[in-house]
Amino acid sequence: MSKSFDMELFLAGVLTGSHATRQRHLRQAKLIQTEIAKRWQRETPWAWQRKHVAWFLEHRMSQRSEAARYYYLLTIRLLARRLETSWIFNL
Template identity: 65%
Template sequence: MTGSHATRQRHVRQAKIIQAKIAERWQLETPRAWRRKHVAWFVEHRLAMQCKATRYYYLLTVQLLVRRLGKAWVFKCQTKV
């Protein structure tokens, strides 16, 4: 992972939050067990009420996770008006 120390730490912190929420919902402890629907659920439901900036930074972390998993999943950030 590249970037400043603060950026790397933010990604790690957010990845742990994503992992905890998915584990809580589906009892899947490791990202290797995740399917696209699990990550899509997090993006669509857990981030729905967050501000644009928060959703943006979480989507950056999701992109890194997907890349590390070797998948080609794409997620769009939904904005509430």
């Protein structure tokens, strides 16, 4: 029996800002995790590659407003900081 991945615990070390900002990042990170898990069967951020996150930005965020894409990009930067990777994305 395996436990589900705890995104809040994963991001705890890099989350800063107000309560609302932290909750937004957690909500967005969980959505990113869900979408990548559905498409690529990669349950945890440790298993993600840059192409998985790029797919999310290109295909799942393409119809969103520029402001929404920007906020998701900020969340992805937090994920990259936590993973200690150097993912760079341009919107």
